[in-house]
Amino acid sequence: MHQRTTRVLALGGLAALTLSLTACGPAIGDGGEAADSSKLQAPTEASPSGEITIWDREGDLFSVFDEAIAAFNEKYPDIVVHHEAVDIAAKLQNTLITGSDVPDGVFLDDQLVAGYADHLWDLSDVLAPYADDIAQQKLDVNSQGAGIYGVPFDLDPxxxxxxxxxxxxxxxxxxxxxxxxxxxxxxxxxxxxxxxxxxxxxxxxxxxxxxxxxxxxxxxxxxxxxxxxxxxxxxxxxxxxxxxxxxxxxxxxxxxxxxxxxxxxxxxxxxxxxxxxxxxxxxxxxxxxxxxxxxxxxxxxxxxxxxxxxxxxxMGGSSFILPKDGENSQLAWLFYEFLMFDEAGYSTVWGANSVYPEGLNTSIPSYLPAADPAKPLFQPVDAFGGQDLWAVATEAGAEIPGxxxxxxxxxxxxxxxxxxxxxxxxxxxxxxxxxxxxxxxxxxxxxxxx
The missing domain is CATH 3.40.190.10 (Periplasmic binding protein-like II)
Structure with a gap:
């Protein structure tokens, strides 16, 4: 079944679960930021290198993100991405509690981000250059106190x-x-x-x-x-x-x-x-x-x-979280920064690809420059009589209150x-x-x- 369907049904399986995770100790990022800092900082190296482990759920979006790795490596050739299809609902909670084999980045439903916040990097600083151009609703749902704990992915008007x-x-x-x-x-x-x-x-x-x-x-x-x-x-x-x-x-x-x-x-x-x-x-x-x-x-x-x-x-939506105990959180940030805020990245995600030859049309970007009604990333949809669904969705998305x-x-x-x-x-x-x-x-x- 389509990723969008399995996503909400998987989250429905967690409906009775109220997460109360115990915070793990703070981690030191690749750039050596202070151990007591809860805010992730972007790496400063001119040519960052290393390996990252990224978790996604199996399905069409996994394949879309997987295909985007090649474009990411054109910009960052020395970062190796290990992209794993994982039953996140079954594995993430215990992984964060034990602190063992913690991934560097995870695709997660917005409704679950708050429950894991104690284990996650506050992304306020790395998102600051983009915050004014991100749909306010996505920033709001990923916030707890003064912190932002998810890199906004899609907007689901x-x-x-x-x-x-x-x-x-x-x-x-x-x-x-x-x-x-x-x-x-x-x-x-x-x-x-x-x-x-x-x-x-x-x-x-x-x-x-x-x-x-x-x-x-x-x-x-x-x-x-x-x-x-x-x-x-x-x-x-x-x-x-x-x-x-x-x-x-x-x-x-x-x-x-x-x-x-x-x-x-x-x-x-x-x-x-x-x-x-x-x-x-x-x-x-x-x-x-x-x-x-x-x-x-x-x-x-x-x-x-x-x-x-x-x-x-x-209605719904997903983001990317970066656990504090991930070994290379800063490099994972570069991966998500590329996918969401770099034109080469978001064009690869929502544009034509082998999974969606006419583009990914089951969501729109939450990054407003990418959701320009006049610059469609996916094509008119035959199942809708050739309607320009991009224009309808992006204009509707712009009306969503914070x-x-x-x-x-x-x-x-x-x-x-x-x-x-x-x-x-x-x-x-x-x-x-x-x-x-x-x-x-x-x-x-x-x-x-x-």
Whole structure:
């Protein structure tokens, strides 16, 4: 299965895990920075040399990064990159605790970075030259206190994917959708024309349902916690989002299925499910999984919650972390600096390659000079009728409000908030009960026990 799918499902397997790692002793970097320093410094050698071990998950992104090593070695011929496909969810925690065979760099989901922060280099200094040109949301989610603990990789803007052919046949004008109220009206009109349909995707996975909820919240400039880590679920914004989801469910306007499960794929490919508010990485489905409706799908910015409101929010994302106990952290920084901030690097990652001949189109760069709407790194997508998805995604990405640090207990909250969303969709809880019950449980079982 596609890397984007396995990534979120693997992270879902960690949903019940709240990481509480004990910090290891500080390391000395290649350049000899002070042992008590928590901030990584860039190497000063004119021609740095050495070997680095980089962990990624097996899948298409592993192959993309692997192919980029040759371009990196054109700039740094004396740095040998050992690129390993690893079950990061299974190995990273114990590796950091024991301090044995620690890699120099690791590809990690943004939601997990905070849980490992005690073991990671603070990257504030090395990122400083680029910080003004990195999407603020990515800096925010990788921050803890005054430190930044991940090199931002992708930006995953939320988009509204829709089956243009099916909507046109039903007489529904997708171009009229500008707000979520408009989306509800369009779904009602489609269901009237196609009675056995459930037009809007309703996520059945507690983890992914929580992740999607945070995409909606991101649009409204909020999140489960504020910048100080205080819960703010009990707010008009979350009530509005949950009421929308409850309306979709109670009026029969949704198809409830786990993301890209057989039920999900069948209803998408049969015209029963025609609206998917999701991160850009949903575009994998029409390209690889949908046989009957490939070419029928299009993407637009998410509807706004209020007139003139933001038309996108962040849903997921990944970054690169550098463990303090890695032997060559500074050289690993050069590798990630090249991939993310050097035109030769990011063009290799998102541009045409042997894995994605037309470019990697399941995300966009979080480095703003690389995400220029006028300079596409990937080509129009045939499965979207030749639509210029780059332009849609980069313009949506520019609308994502800034965020806040991701709490270390985010995954553990799925046991409460994620599950309660599902109970609401079952009809067992009201939106306000989801807020009240989740707030109480997260506070008592996750925050107060830290």
């Amino acid at each position: 939320g988009l509204l994917f829709y089956n243009a052919t099916a909507l046109e046949a039903a007489g529904v004008d997708a171009s009229s959708i500008e707000t979520y109220d408009d989306l509800l009206d369009a779904a009602r009109a489609y269901k009237a024309a196609v009675p056995d349909s459930g037009p809007i995707h309703l996520e059945q996975s507690p983890f992914l349902g929580q992740l999607q909820l945070e995409m909606y919240a991101s649009q409204l400039g909020t999140a489960m916690t504020d910048a100080d880590g205080q819960l703010r679920l009990d707010s008009p914004e979350y009530e509005q989002i949950l009421t929308f989801l409850d309306t979709v469910s109670s009026e029969g306007l949704g198809t409830r299925a786990e993301y890209l499960s057989p039920t999900d794929v069948e209803t998408l490919d049969s015209g029963k499910q025609v609206f998917v508010p999701w991160a850009i990485w949903f575009d994998f489905a029409p390209q690889q999984l949908l046989e009957n409706t490939a070419g029928d799908w299009r993407a637009m910015p998410l509807p706004a919650w209020t007139d003139g409101g933001a038309r996108s929010g962040a 965020g806040v640090p991701t709490p270390s207990w985010w995954g553990g909250a799925v046991d409460y908030l994620g599950n309660n969303i599902q109970l609401m969709l079952d009809g067992s809880l009201t939106p306000q009960e989801v807020i009240d019950d989740s707030t109480a449980d997260i506070q008592a079982n996750l925050i107060d026990r830290q």
